[in-house]
Structures are given as C-alpha cells and as structure tokens.
Amino acid sequence: MSLEPATVRRIAKLARIRVEDDEIAPLQTQLNAMLDYVAQLGGVDITGVEPLSGGAQMAMRLREDTMCDGAIAEQILANAPDRAGEFFAVPKVIE
C-alpha cells in the first residue's frame, strides 16, 4: 500500500485533525505500515466463505418499546465544554 500525501491530508480533514506540513511524511509512513499490516489478510483464501457480521453468529436482541431513560439533562451537560442554559453551546456553525 502507498498513500499519497494528498490522501493523508484528506483523511486528516475528514477526521477534523489538524496536521502541519512537516507531519505529513511521518504520518504517511505510519499509515502505510498499518495498511500493509492489515493487507496481509488479503492473502487468505476466502472462496466460498460468507461474510461475518459479528464476533458471535447470532441475531440481534430486540427490546420492548418503553420509555425508561432520559430526564438527566444536568448529567448530559455535565461534561460540555460550554453551555447556554440547558443547551450545549458550540462555535457558530451556520450554512
């Protein structure tokens, strides 16, 4: 695998991580190493093997539709970096 510097910048942008110019090359090396490591799986012959959707081959459990949570606004807001009354407050994002 070999990622272009432009792809590294794009991945960083999608992840909202600021990356300085001098960090691109080392990141490129590290990401490539990770991709190469995972790419070894490509060598396994999986002809005729169904995709596995989870660690255990079982179906999802369904819960009944009852209201049993919420009404904990103070706890929800407790870790917010900023708030305005009962709202979270964030830098203005407007389209």
Next chain:
Amino acid sequence: MGYVLEGKSGNWEVVCGLEIHAQVISESKLFSGARAAYGGAPNSQVSFVDAGFPGMLPVINRECVAQAVRTGLGLAAQINLFSRFDRKNYFYADLPNGYQISQFAHPIVGTGTVEIELQDGTLKNIGITRLHLEQDAGKSMHEQHPGKSVIDLNRAGVALMEIVSEPDIRSPEEAGAYLRKIRQILRYLGTCDGNMEEGSMRADVNVSVRKPGEDFRTRCEIKNVNSVRFVMHAVEAEALRQIALWEAGEEVRQETRLYDQARGETRSMRSKEDAHDYRYFPDPDLLPLVLAEDDIAQWKSKLPELPDAKRRRFCAEYGISFYDAGVLTAEQAMADFYETVARGRDARLAASWVTGDFFAAMNRSGATLENPPVSAAHLGGLLDLISDATINGRIAKDVFEEMLESGKAADAIVATKGLRQVTDTSAIDAAVASVLALNADKVTEYKSGKDKLFGFFVGQVMKALAGKGNPALVNEAVKRLLG
C-alpha cells in the same frame, strides 16, 4: 409528451427522485430508552447512549423495527429478513458520536411501488428503491445566542425511516403528488405523523435534466426541504438552473444544495463538499437484524385498510365517483366519518352532503374531524329525514345551519320549528289555486306558450308554503291545475 421545460436549445425533461426522512412513531428512541416524542425541555429526552458517552451500547427497539416493516408492507415492498446496521461517519456539532447508525448495504426493506394521481386524473407508478432505518441527529439553533450555535439532543437517536424513490418523477407536480401519497400512507399506517412543520417528515430532492431520450445527466441533491410546496418549487428552480448551465456550455457539478425558500432558488452547501465520503462500515456494536416470518405475518395481519384499497371499495360499495372516493379517503378520520354517515343510508346523498355542506362548514369554522362542527350521527339523522321525505332538500339546508349553531339533532329542530314537509295534497292544491288566481295575467301568458313561467309558479307556491312543500307534489299540482 409530459412536463417539459423550454430552453434556448429546445425542450428539456426533468428527472427527479426523492429521499424522504420520516420520523417513526414510537414511545422511545431507536437504540435507547429516552422519550421519542417531539417537544420537551432542551436535552431532557437524552440518554447517555444518545449523547455518545463512552462505553454506552445501543439496543434496538422492537417497535421501530415493526413500524419499518409495516411501512414496507404499505409500499408493496419486499421485506428483508436479514438486515444490518452500518456507521455513516461525518462531523457535525449535533451528531455526538461522529457517526449516524444507518443501514447502507443491507436495508430492512427493498423495492416497492407507490401509485400517484395527477391533476388530470392520470395514475402513475413510482418505484421505491429501498427503505432503511437510521438515527436522527440533534437540532442546532443559531438565533438563540449572539455568538454561538446551541444544540438540543432531544431528537438525537429518534428512529427515522429513509424512503428512497427511483428516479421516476418527471415534474414538480409528480414530486408533490408522490410526497403527499407517501404521507397519506404513513398516516394511515400510523408509522409517522407526517407533520412537516415540526420536521417529522422532510425530503432530500435529487434533480437532473436531460434532452428527451437521453441517459441521465449529473444530478444535484437539495437537502431538507420541508413542505410539499417547497419540494415542487425546488424541483423547478433547480431544473431551470441546470438548464441554464448546460446551455451556457458549462457542466453541472454533482453537489449538495440548499433550497432558499425566501428567494425561491437553490444554492451550494460548501460545507458538504466531502459529504459523500461517509466511510460506511458495519457497526461493531450491533449484530445483524434477523426477522422471523411469523412476526412479519402477525404485523401484516393487523395492517389497516390502505387508501388505494379503501378508495376502490368506496366506489364499489357506495356507488360514488372515483373523484369523491379520493376526497373522502384523503385521511383515515375523514373516511371513517363518511362511512358512519353513509352506512345503511343513501350513500351518494351522504357523499354529496359530506363533501358539500359539511366540508364548507368545516372550512368556515376551522374545525377538525376530532371535533367536527356536526357529528356523524347528527348528519346521518338529517339524511334520514330527507330520505323518508319528512323534509325537503331546501329545508334540509336550513336545518343543517341550525344544527351547526345549536348542536341539536335534526329531528328535534324540525319538530320545534314545524319544518315538516307539506305533503297534504289539498293544502298544496289550495296554495296553487291562490297563486294562479293572483297571477291571472301570467297564466294567460303561460297558456299562449311561455313555458318558462312554470318555474315561477312553482317558486310562488313554495313561497306560500314557507319552503316546506314537497317538491314533487307541488310540481304535479301546478301542472295539473294549469291544465
């Protein structure tokens, strides 16, 4: 040839598909036990799961699954016994997890069909590509605070159904008819309230244009349009914009746009430039959703009669027109009201009263069917008095007005006000004789060939009988006594 837009280079055809986001009616959210209903104090309907706290795990709500299956059945769609949830990754301040749990590769509902009706009565099928379950995001507000955006997560995690249509829509009118039809079906099913003002139903509109006979050209997606009227406007405005671009020798760029309802135009959402890079992958917190045939059969057996079927039945059972049947089945409550009035009575007379005087009274008073201006039982009582000839049609209108005002039953009003129809032929004959005697000159004119005066005599006799004469008997008497 259907709807076309004329450009400098000739005619253009519009190609449109809709993605409708419909909020599921349920007590609690898709993956948490917090309250799902609209409203509530800010952040009061939020669990740790919804707020994306570390280590919290989603557990799916069975009722939301049932609602999606019911909706799929209502859209004549294939129900997938196996479906799966994926993470759709994007950053936004009102999406605490940084991803939305959605269904990408394996939706719960596959292809289906919806029939729409156009103004001129044409019926057309619009294909459904899929329906999948996903979480709603929180709500950002920008006016509450001078320097900040504020966020309420009450809506975060509420179950949404995304209903994706095929690009079968060819005009703003078809787009509007399709959206209304989906809303009607969802309301009948009780799976979404269809309330577009409160945001419980909204549409993303995909639009492209092409020369007739061409393959599809590049499309743009207009996000979050929240009324039928705006969807229709957005389709037209976006199509005109694209035509202008093509005709100026430019390219249409695939992008996400916003509909500006104040200006009636669409504009680019630059923040969504990377929007299509969602990096979907299966959500490791959730096992596959596997449905049992038995569950589906049970949900299916309890489905209500849907609008198309009800409309056809109304035509067959009550002998009313396809048009009237459409009006009367627009809403379930309307259909129920009509059936209560019509059952065991003259069903066509019932249809004409419900769609005529009753609708007019509803519109005048702004009343709703939950609290109608006249109950179905009272309106039925009035029709009984017309059918058994106790009162005539003209008096019935007066009695109806009186019912609106007093809330009393028709027979009580007729009894107290003495409005019973005059069927006593000797009384009618006497009234006719006196009218003829008073208008001897007109009798002469009539006899010399002025046939139109017949109506004048009938009118005068009715007046003499205070409007209560039996119309058939009065006609007969006038004819007989004029000789």
